[in-house]
Amino acid sequence: MYPATIDQYHRPKTVDEARSAYAAAGGEAMYIAGGMSLMQAMKSRVLSCRALIDLSQVSELRGVENSAGRLRIGAMTRYRAVGEARAALGPFQALADAADRVGDRQVRNRGTVGGSLSWNFVVACTPVAALACGATVSILRVDGRRESVSIDDFLQGPMTTALGEGDLLLGIEMAVPAGPASSAYGKWGVVTDALPTIGVAVFVELASASACRNARIAVVGLPGGPARAAKAEARLKSANLDDAAAFAACAKEAAAECETAADPWVGADYKSHLIERLCLEMIGTAVRRARSQLS
Amino acid sequence: MTTVEKGWIGARYRRREDLRLLTGKGQYLADLRVVRDPLVVKFVRSSVAHAKISSIDVSAAAQLPGVVAVLTGADIRDKIRPLPTPSTVPLLPGHYPTHWPLAVDRVKFHGEPVVAVVATDKYTAEDAVELVRVEYEDLPLIMNPEKAMAPDSPLVHPDIGTNVMFNMVLTGGLTEAEQSANKARVDAIFANADVVIKDRFYGHRCGVTPMETRGAVASWDAEAGLRVWMSTQRPHIDRLVFSELFDIPQNQVQVSAPRDQGGAFGVKAPVYREPLMIVYLTKLLGRPVQWIETREEHLMAVSQERDQIHELELAADKQGQILGLRDRVIADNGDSCEGVFWGFIMPFYGAALVPNAYHIPDCDISITAVATNKSALSPARAFGSLPGRFALDRAIDMLARRIGKDAADVRRMNLITQLPCNIATGVHYDSGNFVAVWDKLVQEIDVPKFRKEQQVARAQGRYIGLGFGVAVHASGVASEALVPMEGQPGYGSATLKMDSSGTVTVFEGDAPQGQGHETTMAQIAAEILGLHPEDVTVRVGDTNNTPFASGTFGARGGSYTASAVAMAAKAIRDKIVKVVAHDNKLEADPAHFRFEAKSIWHKDRAEALTTIASICNRIIMKPLDLPPGADASLEHTAFFEAKEPMMAFSAHAAFVEADPSSGEFKILRYISSEDVGRVINPLIVEGQVRGGVVQGLSNAMFEEFIYDENGQQLTTSMENYMLASAADAPNIEILHADTPCEHTPLGTRGMGEGVPGPVPGALCNAICDALEPFGIEIRDLPVRPDRVWALLQAAKRRAAG
């Protein structure tokens, strides 16, 4: 119900201040972003810390910027802001699809993209959407080095990422394809907007109205956390986009290659069915959105 | 100020409670500042399902600054009288496991209270809880009630020697000979029947968790006695129990339910471990103590109900007339340690109501409640009847399908038409018109028209369906039934006091938790006494100033409590008539007088005789020359007793569209047709129906208490025990076909309790109807797309194989 004793609270205004506070705490310090996941862990005493460093006023970590062919989203950008920046997201609509339906609007007022990625909860929306979008993750290592890690390397397993102790996730960025491209994310849960039993994100870059130049398909709801459906991607990359049967085959492939496991509510078979269904829907939506950019 | 032309009873009068609740001025238990600096109690709860307690190390916890005391079961076993005690045990032949407020020697479910930590503040208390070390020695798990019935099963209560806590045949009579004869007769009916439907149904473990959890604040003073504030539905019963358990004279125990309570739905009716511990601690420590339950504790320890298997059979003729019913009910009773209800009262009562609104004179029904290593069943709205409703309404649809008739027609032909009657289990249905309620429903939904639409839709590859569920539900329980069952009375009671300025205070010993008694009881008193409801204040739940009352539960508010209020108001009215008549030299016939617009009128006089304020002042403050036999009192306490249980009835219809490729279903329309007797406030009745239906839907689709193979509870947060949000709930249409109840002074019935009961049946019947071409039958709750899909897959395999 209540966190264990916390000795220090810092609310830095810059990344440098944040790092200094972390270093000064001498271990057992944690960064807090939106707190929607961290507070659950602290209140249930799964986690505790001596010093809490609140990033909510580090303005350089906030914002959605689409310029010079790159889209950058600061780690402290709230879900709500991502949703409101749909127009600026360009082809990376899946991120807004995800952000729009996380939890509830109170959660969306506080929760952040960076927080979700750092936490990498086994069933969460933002990591899988970012995985499909092929994001690059900017990390400030505890020793001060800046590093860029591909999202594929960043997400390593449930609750595990490329972040080490004291590392700070600065944001994500994606190269905006020159040609028509878009993405979509959809999920299924027991109640409306619940944590995803299954969530599927699809990103496509078109070579033409009928063919993909690139495709990424990512699935969440698997025991190992969000994962790419590589075989389905390969099918989609070589598919004739006018052929409904091709989409169906991709979706079937995604369901076949993803190993699902039952949870206390839903069986493994139905999860496979959900993968197939959501994949089909998201391919359709992503392709439709991408095609709308063709003149 | 709402003005009403006709009268206050029946008016959509906006609630008196609302202003304070809308502006943050509610006074719920956790808001009260009735004691100074209470100590806070938190419980260490068992982390395992079934084990001996090998050791408990409280030393680190006890040494934490701010911790005042840490107690274990060993510390209290010789200090607190265990349950059962006379005031906490029914008069039914069952097993009532001895238990203390803390686990003694062993734990029997994941979440059982083991240690009580008392500290100066809640954060410290939680720190201390983390420091307590309990060592357990695992015992074999008993998680399946059917397996637990086997003679060689490990036992939850070895001293009792069986896991069967309660077992009873509810039909045929009280003796074994009568029951056997009945069984034989029913067996013969089945043997000769044209059609037999036989299936096994399961209503899963879920409940109706209120938004406000439990809690208690207690203080003890040798002079003032015991003072307890608690979130409870039954303050007078609690008072009785505290007095008995702790040897404090009843007149030195005061229990107050706070003016505002955040829902209960049955959960706050039993006598539980924790409040008993709070009372003990305040006596022991000589300081006030407070316990506010967390949601996690709530989901682990209480709120778990339903959880019944029904092996149900229907015998019918070719036309669909039901000739006989067999139901072997098995309830998973959990650890069964719970004062007053012991887990099994709910399934017992639910089994007694299995025949529902259908005319089935020949039944063979038995109920077996079995102990397991789970939380004891605690009352939840529908009170044990939900799984049985589901089972029978599903079976009736199966019957209809078997004989090729519309389920609506099969239902109607089997509804009870003669009331009053006693059903096969002996439960009395006092009055009502079930067919009228049903006809109102089917008229509204036009079944033949729907069947045509359904055909057209199927041709287009769309699958829509219609399903029904019905429920006869008790509105309160009469003493005639409650005394033999529980050793407790069921009467309604209220004290009405008029003061010298003509305003009224109603005191009811019940403890509402959102039902709007401050409004409805005020409407009743106002109408009878010619006042405005704003002139009537309703005070509840304090044992010091209210008459003994059974509590607010089981829909007794509209039937029992309201009747007592009406009787008391009428008695005072008659008294006033006597004095007014005397003062004006008129005949003292109440029928000649009218109380209206805060004045008193006579049939032969154009002008009002007096105002109500004046006459009250005259009687109380100037009690001279009163009529012979009259005194200055304008206070009256009334007790309303009904000879037999009074019933309400509702019929529900659900329309769904289902997708055979995914198992997804969407509720297109949901309608309830109600007979709730004379309605005091339609707004409140509608709220009760809508809330109850959504609870039923949430129960049916989302909520599920899940224990894993190690007996660990997986649903201890609202992230896992999922409740319907606004986005999950449909709009509910309500029809009325009210018949006045002949046995209450106003013709009211209570309602609210039974509303969730028919919902799962209506929903599942609609889904099965929609997917009829695919030949699935839903037998188990919960119902979700994945489970419907699994049934569809199985049906496909059957068709292929």
Added chain:
Amino acid sequence: MTREISVTVNGTVHRKSVPVRLLLVDFIRDVLELTGTHQACTYEGVCGACTVQLNGEAVKSCMMLAVQADGQQVTTIEGLAKDGALHPLQKAFKEHHGLQCGFCTSGMIMNAEEFLRVNPRPTEEEIRHALIGNICRCTGYQGIVAAVSAAAEEMSAAGTPARSGS
């Protein structure tokens, strides 16, 4: 372990020394004794009964620490009525029977109030979606949705401008 904070609640500045780990909901209820905000779940932050506004945005106060509100503006249910005049939402909840036990009501209204500023003309579906973070057990939500809808209409008709966070 404690920290001096200055929080403006319903327009009044409160300077208090609080433990760092003190939840914002406990600061509001126990330190400031504003008990209109309720708590109904444990650590999960699902029920929404504790919803208040932080700088005009609906947040769950049980999922924040009081220290995080330092220098910020908090609005609770007690701060909604202006000079004794009920907010259209408060009036509408009463008119449309949007509450029974009332335990979820404060949080429901504080969420709905912000929602209507963001979306002054919502459809029923949008209202239902906006209220996912506030669980109610009594009403079945229908009266609540009707109340929010009615309040939206009244506020549109009155031309009520969007209020800045206060």
